[in-house]
Each structure stands twice: as structure tokens, then as C-alpha cells.
Amino acid sequence: METKLFSFKGGIHPNYQKQLTQDKTIERGLVPDVVRIPLVQHIGAPATPIVKVGDHVKMGQQIGKANGFISANVHASVSGKVIAIENRAQIGGVVPTIIIENDGSDELDDSIKGYWHLEDLSSQDIMNIVHEAGIVGMGGATFPSHVKLSPPKEHKIDTVILNGAECEPYLTSDHRTMVEHPEEVVWGLKVILKGLGVEKGYIGIENNKPDAIQAIKNVCNKEQNIEIVVLETKYPQGGEKQLIKAITGREVPSKRLPSEIGCVIFNVGTSRAIARAIKLGIPLIERVVTVTGKGVKVPQNLLVRIGTSFEEVIKQCGGLVDSAAKVISGGPMMGIAQGSLEVSVTKGTSGILVLTKDEVAEMKPYPCIKCARCVDACPMGLLPLKVANTVQAGELDMAMEYNILDCIECGCCSYICPAKRPLLQYIRLGKAKIRSQKR
Numbered sequence: 001m002e003t004k005l006f007s008f009k010g011g012i013h014p015n016y017q018k019q020l021t022q023d024k025t026i027e028r029g030l031v032p033d034v035v036r037i038p039l040v041q042h043i044g045a046p047a048t049p050i051v052k053v054g055d056h057v058k059m060g061q062q063i064g065k066a067n068g069f070i071s072a073n074v075h076a077s078v079s080g081k082v083i084a085i086e087n088r089a090q091i092g093g094v095v096p097t098i099i100i101e102n103d104g105s106d107e108l109d110d111s112i113k114g115y116w117h118l119e120d121l122s123s124q125d126i127m128n129i130v131h132e133a134g135i136v137g138m139g140g141a142t143f144p145s146h147v148k149l150s151p152p153k154e155h156k157i158d159t160v161i162l163n164g165a166e167c168e169p170y171l172t173s174d175h176r177t178m179v180e181h182p183e184e185v186v187w188g189l190k191v192i193l194k195g196l197g198v199e200k201g202y203i204g205i206e207n208n209k210p211d212a213i214q215a216i217k218n219v220c221n222k223e224q225n226i227e228i229v230v231l232e233t234k235y236p237q238g239g240e241k242q243l244i245k246a247i248t249g250r251e252v253p254s255k256r257l258p259s260e261i262g263c264v265i266f267n268v269g270t271s272r273a274i275a276r277a278i279k280l281g282i283p284l285i286e287r288v289v290t291v292t293g294k295g296v297k298v299p300q301n302l303l304v305r306i307g308t309s310f311e312e313v314i315k316q317c318g319g320l321v322d323s324a325a326k327v328i329s330g331g332p333m334m335g336i337a338q339g340s341l342e343v344s345v346t347k348g349t350s351g352i353l354v355l356t357k358d359e360v361a362e363m364k365p366y367p368c369i370k371c372a373r374c375v376d377a378c379p380m381g382l383l384p385l386k387v388a389n390t391v392q393a394g395e396l397d398m399a400m401e402y403n404i405l406d407c408i409e410c411g412c413c414s415y416i417c418p419a420k421r422p423l424l425q426y427i428r429l430g431k432a433k434i435r436s437q438k439r
């Protein structure tokens, strides 16, 4: 399988800049005096607080309860006292946040217990444990994992794919997770396979991570039902639809879900979190974060407690350089620029990227020269120029006809455009307007 590289149509080859952190071992980050834990760290309804100001909480204790099926539980990442529950500016906007003063003891909640014997667990048990542990997609999508483990009955799932592509430039948290914790990643896949009653699992890894491929291979060499697929290094190889196409040859039709063609995808970090929830009973209270970019003094991969501020994390990496100009949650292609360093690391924070003034020099857009490079680069087969133009002209019905909702917001079109047209910005704006009209 390793002789042929698997890929998809379209995409780009950006400057990856992974050398800043790809060989840096994951270090345990310092635990802050105060954590600010948002109740919205996932796609779906915000969790409901189940503690009050003044309560003493233990590490791993549930502090926010999932509000409905498409939602996720939230747990204390330290032990200590709840000192406030208030709305605060976080990565995606202002959201209710539980603030805990750390007592420094890391006293573990009594409810935490592991289940070492996978054979004793039913699919329902696995789904329940993953639900209890508040696990969501850790590649950035933050879709609740228990929902993926219970697809609609009419969707016959036959393929599980672990996403180890990590195609976004700069980020190396998944890479290091595969190199340093391959047993847990693979064990998590076995749990997922059992949970979904599926025989065959794949782990897709881009060919720019030979050490990760080798580490996973070493663990999988006796596993008949797990196949490692080496993928071409190309952005956005880790997009769900692109990964499915590259690995299975199947295409997810427009406006359909991967589960409708029998596929379910989990990120490798999520797989590890699932393994830890089952074996050790540990809910999702910490994650690996790549802190990187020329704007940070000592780029690193850190294991960070959920609720730690970006400021604390950057401080542990030597702080910012004088020319630091822009802080992004995630990578440069799909990440979100942050206006404040007080925002918290959440379950979906795969990276903190700091760019310098030179790197963010203002880009003045020019008129389109009709070169069609955006069309060639679009991995979804869209006409980005047309979609953006219709949004700009306020013709949302026409934008729908150009399949604007199929856009995965990968940013390839904006990246490749020689005229520096802000195509993705228009497309995001159009999607937001259409969603609000629907509501």
C-alpha cells in the first residue's frame, strides 16, 4: 500500500513550516492558577452549568451538562473553587464560561474509573462512555464524538478512517501524538470499530511524516483489519471528503454526510482521547497544542489543560517577539485570528500560531484576471470566483446554484489567487447570510 500515494483532485502546496515543531517532543505545560472553561467548545447546543459559584470541584468532575444529543459535557481541568460563571470573549465569540481557581492539588474526581477490557463493553457502553467524557473532534471540527458513534440506522457504516493527515501548515500536534502515543491512537481505533460494529479501519497519514507512519506501523503490524494509507502531502488532504476520496475512492455527494456513503472519520487525537476515556476513565480535560510561528520565541508542542489562556501558553514558550503581529487559533489556512490573548485553549485548539508584521503585510486586492487558478485549486470542484461574485452582488439564490454550501472553507482559492481576491471571505459571508435567512 505504501508504494502508491493516495490523493484527491485540486488542492495546493503551501509553505508548510512544520520544521519549527515537528521534532519537538510534547512537553507538559504549566497548569495556571485560574482556568476559564467555556461551556461551548463543540458544535451543537451549549452545555448547561451544573456547579455554582463557591463550589469546590475536583479534576475531571463534570461541571457542564450536554444540552441535548448534539452537545457535549464539560469537565473541570483542575481541582479548586468555582469563582465565577459569566460570559467571556472566547475563540468563537462571547460564551458562558466557568472560572475555577486552581488549588494546585489535582485531586481527581471519585467518579473516574477505567474499563480495561474492551470485549466486556457493548456498542452502547462505548457510546455512553465517550458521551460522558465530553469528547469532540479534536482536529478543529469539534463535532461531538458520541454522535458519530451512533449514526442513523439507515446509514450502513462499513469504513472507519483515522485522520492523521494534518495537512494544515505549521501544525504538528497530531504528528507528535502519532509518534509518541501510537498504541493509544490505534487502541482508540479498535474501540471505535467495536462501537460501530465495523470490521475495517484505515489510518491516513501524509508522506511528510515518515516517523509517524513508522510508529503507527510498528503498533499495527499484527492487526489484519487496520490498514495504513500513505497520502500525498497536499492541502486539504485532511478534509473529510478529500480523505474519503483518497482512501476509498468514494465521493460524498453534494449536501450529504460521509455516513451516508458508509464512512466515519475521527481525528487521531480524538482516537487517543477515546482510548484514554475507556481505559482510564479520563474525560477530555487537556490536549496537545502546537505553539508556533516566527512570532513566538520558542515554538513547542505542549500538553495544555483546557481553560488555560493563550497568554499563559505563549508565556511558557518564551513569549512573543517584538515584531509579533497576529495570533491565530489553529493554522494559517482555516484558523481564526484572535483579538485578545485572554481566550482559552479549548478541546478544538490544535494550535496557536503567531505571525510577524512582515508575514501579515496588508494585501491589496486587484481586479480578477480570469486565470481560473482558483477553479483548478478548489478541492470541491466549485467556481470560487463566481460564488464570491454572486455574494458580492447580493445574489444569494445564484450563489446557492453555484453550490456555495458545499464550500469547505479550506481557503485554497484565496491562497492561489494572483490578484489577491478575498474569495473565502465573501464565501463565508454568503454562507452566514444564507444560514441566517434559513433560521
Ligand code: SF4
Binding pocket: 377, 378, 379, 380, 381, 382, 383, 384, 406, 407, 408, 409, 410, 411, 412, 413, 414, 423, 424, 427
Ligand atoms: S471555494 Fe471553498 S472549497 Fe473551494 S477552494 Fe475556496 S474555500 Fe476551498
Ligand code: SF4
Binding pocket: 367, 368, 369, 370, 371, 372, 373, 374, 375, 385, 416, 417, 418, 419, 420, 421, 423
Ligand atoms: S484565481 Fe483570482 S484572478 Fe484567477 S480567476 Fe480566480 S479570482 Fe480571478
